[in-house]
Amino acid sequence: MDELTTYSEDLFNRIIIASEVNSTFPEEEFFNISSEILGEAGVLDDIEYHPFKNSRKGMRMDGFSYNQLEKSINIIVIKYTNHDQPEVITQTELDKLSKSAYRYLENINNDNFIDSLDETDHGRMVADSLKYLIEDANKFRIIVITNNSLSKRIKNIKIDPIMDKTTSLEVWDLQRLQDIEESSSETEPFSVNFKELCVDGGLNALKATHEADSDIQSYLCVMPANVLSDLYDDYGQRLLESNVRTFLDFRSNVNKGIRRSLLLEPNNVFAFNNGLTVTASSIKTNNKNGQLLIEELENMQIVNGGQTTASIYFAKREKGGIQDSLFSEIDLKTISVQMKLSIIQDEEKSEDMKSKISAYANTQNNIQAADLVSNHPFHKKIETLSRRMTMPAGETGLPSKWFYERTRGQYNVKLRGFTPAQKRHYQTEFPPNQKFVKTDMAKFENTWRMNPHEVKKGAQANLKILGQKISLEFEKDEDNFKEPFYKDLIAKAILFKHSDLAIGKSSWYKENKGLKAEIVTYSIAFIRDKLLKQGLDINLDIIYNNQSLSDSLTEEIVESARFMKGLITNVDFTLTSNPSEFCKKLESWKKIQELDYELQNLNMQSDVVSDMQKEEKLKDNKEEIKAGDQIADIEEIISIPIKEWEALNAYFSSRGLAESDIEISLTKLCIQLHQGKKVPTSRQAKKVLEIRNKAYQEDFEF
Secondary structure, three states, X not given: OOHHHHHHHHHHHHHHHHHXXXXXXXXXXXXXXXXXXXXXXXXXXXXXXXXXXXXXXXXXXXXXXXXXXXXXXXXXXXXXXXXXXXXXXOHHHHHHHHHHHHHHHHOOOOHHHHHOOOOOOHHHHHHHHHOOOOOOOOEEEEEEEEOOEEOOOOOOOOOOOEOOEEEEEEEEOHHHHHHHHHOOOOOOOOEEEHHHHOOOOOEEEEEOOOOOOOOEEEEXXXXXXXXXXXXXXXXXXXXXXXXXXOOOOOOOHHHHHHHHHHHHOHHHHXXXXXXXXXXXXXXXXXXXXOEEEEEEEEOOEEEEOHHHHHHHHHHOOOOOEEOOEEHHHOOHHHOEEEEEEEEEOOHHXXXXXXXXXXXXXXXXXXXXXXXXXXXXXXXXXXXXXXXXXXXXXXXXXXXXXXXXXXXXXXXXXXXOOOOHXXXXXXXXXXXHHHEEEHHHHHHHHHHHOOOHHHHOOOHHHHHHHHHHHHHHHHHHOHHHHOHHHHHHHHHHHHHHHHHHHHHHHOHHHXXXXXXXXXXXXXXXXXXXXXXXXXXEEEOHHXXXXXXXXXXXXXXXXXXXXXXXXXXXXXXXXXXXXXXXXXXXXXXXXXXXXXXXXXXXXXXXXXXEEEHHHHHHHHHHHHHHHHHHHHHHHHHHHHHOOHHHHHHHHHHHHHOOOOOOOHHHHHHHHHHHHHOOOOXXXXXXXXXXXXXXXXXXXXXXXX
């Protein structure tokens, strides 16, 4: 069986299981799963499910998203085949799907069409949301997502502009979904052909490193501004490494300065601008008339210089100008910026290297430590705890673990190469529905912190906002993010996921679907806000121990969600016909917090805890942290090979230390631990790790 067929069967099984659990149609679950894949990879963000069909007018849409980094309106259409074997999607089917979405986009500004739809119709709700964005948008994208395979005969489908804006078709078929989901990279792998983009047949470059076996091959390049703009137009935020995917629009001083230079001092842009720091996984070069040219880069990522890239792209598209000069008159062909390029071929070292390059690079807008998400100690700590800590048996009666995917694709990579029996064993230990990624963690945690307006800004934006807070908190006191925090985090995950499931199954929601993302995060935050004002809180310990929600808490959340749905769709309350945008504002959340609301369904004996009980728990946490530290230290000692402990012991002996000296006795104890003879105490384990670190700082080598 080939890999694509295996992936198709796995995807189909995930869809069917989710459909049965959530009492939804498989098509909707395919939308949810594929949206999560594309969202995690930074292809789409803040994706909303809004199925709409009008057969008489030949219109169709399954959802939409607005990409602020690219200023693009994205309409999503699903082509789902309820089958576990890959099938081929034809040119005719693609044409039909793209035209149905095109016709809908053409009419979102048509008052007669909008008025013909009921206020609760998804077609109207999306049109109401998009009409606020059209003027600011640069382009439309029609995105077809399918579990079929693209026919090799399919040619590029050209689409006419809508409302004088560039309009394109993008297809995500089964192979492309597999490639992006199973890639260990944080972004979608792609190839940039500079041979076609540059007039000289490639990008001018100078090699800066000459050792063939170096971890990094470096180049200095001159990047034409028009080529950079074309790249951003083609790849958008996929070109930007996840840590620079936040573009501070032209209201920031940096971007105003870049835009002004592009317009009034184009000859000085190269001198004034700090340029780009770029990584790639491989390179193809050519020597032409003594000049080194880069013809192709695989997996090109801008790890510093996102401001410069986006400013160059948007400058010509801005309205107005300065003095007598218009921004539309900027000639990008006369402008270049410097580019430092690093080729990192070792996949295992790639993410760490990129983080270091990004951290050390000289940038116009410094990247916060929290932005280096995958390699931040917080994420590494959660990953370690997730592999170690077994959950209570809960409703299933089987102990299991949650799998924190610190870097994308870790879970699937683990499964590769397993026999069917090994795969079943692994998925029993780490069930697929207990896998969660960084953006999930941020959603669970920030909902608990009662910031639903931040959660609704989109997965990547919410992760960035929370990441900056957690980074500071982690630096201040790492103990706050050990075993007790992880247990609470899993309880928050259960709280969110079970709430989402219960709301989706409720009769009132099934009658009028939509806005589930908003009402889940707002309902949980709303209930917690009301409890805290009474000196109470949701009991996370009970949720963790049961690995589920009580019936009473579930009922309270579903009732709160019904109230919330009515609230955010009430124009008299929100003063807007765009509930989604309303929910992204802090003022909206504050307005909701002020409302009187009585919690009626909670079991006060088990669903909630008092402030006094929370204080007692903090005392217990300190003991748990101490025990956890001892386990972590012992695990680290075991992870270090016995030969290294033997070498350390010999190193200290060669320096004339006696058998009774602590360096000799403790390294010998670590050798005995590997041999199964003795176990160090907590103090001994901590001390010997300090001794080892100090030896490396001196002249010890292994």
